[in-house]
Amino acid sequence: MPYTSKTAALTAPRTFSLIERTIPMVAPDHVVVRIAATAVCHTDLGIYKGAYANLKYPVVMGHESTGVVEAAGDTVSHLKRGDPVIINPIISCGHCDMCQRDMQNLCRNAGLFGREVDGSLAELVHVAAKYAHPLPADIALDDATLIETLATVKHAQDRLGIKAGESVVVLGQGTTGLLHTQLAALAGANPVIAISRTRWKLDMATRMGAHHALDVSAEKALSEVMRLTGNHGADVVIDTAGGAATLQAAIDMIKPGGRLSPYAVSHECCTTFTTFPLYFKEISIIGSRALHPTDMAPSIDLVRAGKIDVKGFVSGTFPLGKTPEAFKAYEGNSNGVLRLVIDSRAS
Numbered sequence: 001m002p003y004t005s006k007t008a009a010l011t012a013p014r015t016f017s018l019i020e021r022t023i024p025m026v027a028p029d030h031v032v033v034r035i036a037a038t039a040v041c042h043t044d045l046g047i048y049k050g051a052y053a054n055l056k057y058p059v060v061m062g063h064e065s066t067g068v069v070e071a072a073g074d075t076v077s078h079l080k081r082g083d084p085v086i087i088n089p090i091i092s093c094g095h096c097d098m099c100q101r102d103m104q105n106l107c108r109n110a111g112l113f114g115r116e117v118d119g120s121l122a123e124l125v126h127v128a129a130k131y132a133h134p135l136p137a138d139i140a141l142d143d144a145t146l147i148e149t150l151a152t153v154k155h156a157q158d159r160l161g162i163k164a165g166e167s168v169v170v171l172g173q174g175t176t177g178l179l180h181t182q183l184a185a186l187a188g189a190n191p192v193i194a195i196s197r198t199r200w201k202l203d204m205a206t207r208m209g210a211h212h213a214l215d216v217s218a219e220k221a222l223s224e225v226m227r228l229t230g231n232h233g234a235d236v237v238i239d240t241a242g243g244a245a246t247l248q249a250a251i252d253m254i255k256p257g258g259r260l261s262p263y264a265v266s267h268e269c270c271t272t273f274t275t276f277p278l279y280f281k282e283i284s285i286i287g288s289r290a291l292h293p294t295d296m297a298p299s300i301d302l303v304r305a306g307k308i309d310v311k312g313f314v315s316g317t318f319p320l321g322k323t324p325e326a327f328k329a330y331e332g333n334s335n336g337v338l339r340l341v342i343d344s345r346a347s
């Protein structure tokens, strides 16, 4: 029997329709997942506000998603009914040159589960089983939604190759900034310098391993970063805030031979500075996009082992039927929220 699933569909910017959808019988290499929790992030806020030009409505958002396997297809061997899972939302085509080179996060035809492909603001989803990763039973499914974000952060830090004893500055202490701070501290970086204008986020950063938490804008942090790094500058600067002014500040505080992660997704034109410092200090700019499928299992393990703490990021929870209210609240206070969770188990 096919399933029916209550679904929150975005039919136009800032407009939801709560509908019943039919979920097909499980395909042999797919699973049907009964969604537990979906965390809402800035990407969702952009979709909600209509910032993506080529969206095809209705859009079912939700890409930071956990749940429990309701049915597994005949050829699925790594999951069975009842298993808790997290979904890797980076959908790749499998046949382009990037996929052929095992770089699925750079797929030429990539789509995001929850934007180009229907996501998890629903009771049930039908996804290829390769995108569903088993979770340990002892991680709460709302906190576990953070593991998707952690995997993108881990992907960036693996590319940066942070070594013990290196100095790392993390600009911005929202969800991704806090996870970057934790992961850098775990890598043995010292000092890890967290920068934010929000006191409670700095307190969280300190709890999560930052050696210094500076309540100052990135543009005004240079002298303190220089002081804390013995006037050398930082080995690594990770920009989770984005924008020209922050990027300029990042370049200024990197030591010669250092690395820059422009981690934040930003479309702002940078017209106020030249590339000269990149030449003069031989700075490496290391981009990173989304996550690779192989980032998921190690990220789950980091949380399972208690090395990365994903508790305390959920600022509020709304039942699926209150999705419009959740987005309204988020838009009204996006800086005061780390993650809102939509609970598909509640109506």
Ligand SMILES: [Zn+2]
Residues within 6 Å of the ligand: 040, 041, 042, 043, 044, 063, 064
């Ligand atoms: Zn997200």
Ligand SMILES: [Zn+2]
Residues within 6 Å of the ligand: 092, 093, 094, 095, 096, 097, 098, 099, 100, 106, 107, 108, 109, 110
């Ligand atoms: Zn591809």
